[in-house]
Amino acid sequence: MCDSNNVDKPLNLSYLEKISGTNTKFIITTIDLFNSHVPKLMEEIEDAIALQNWDKIAFLVHKMKTSFGYLGREDIIEDLLEIEQFALTKVGVANIVFCFGHVKASINKLSAQLIHYKNQLAN
Structure with a gap:
């Protein structure tokens, strides 16, 4: 069941860098989209959990999964799959x-x- 050892996993953006051709603007935009989109989904999931709205939980975590592959966090995808199930x-x-x-x-x-990575890119 969900692995707590993955919390401190190092950042690995090699896939994002590969698909962007190391385009700094693309990477920064992707990070900004992630940081604006995912917290909202997390709030919605927390609300759905409080209401025990199983269908909404499954829908939202399924929707959220796509955000992590290009950020090298397959472990989070696996945990989200478990929650979805x-x-x-x-x-x-x-x-x-x-x-x-x-x-x-x-x-x-x-x-x-x-x-932190975005701030390093901007400097």
């Missing part, structure tokens, strides 16, 4: 809360890493 099978809110706590910590760390 819990929601689809209505396994219980405790499992979802546990996993989402790990996902949220990983995303918060990733967001801070991305901001």
Whole structure:
């Protein structure tokens, strides 16, 4: 079940750099989109968890998964898949809360890493 060891995973933007051709403007735009889009989704997921709205949880985490592949965080995708399966099978809110706590910590760390990386690019 959701791995808490991934929270401090180092930033790996090699895929993003590859698809962008190391285009700094593209990378910065991608980081900005991530940092504006994902926190809103996280809030919506937290609200859906509080309401035990299984279908909405599954929909939102499915939607969120696409944000992490190009940022080298397949581990977060795996955790989101697990949450999605819990929601689809209505396994219980405790499992979802546990996993989402790990996902949220990983995303918060990733967001801070991305901001730091973006600031380095801008200088």
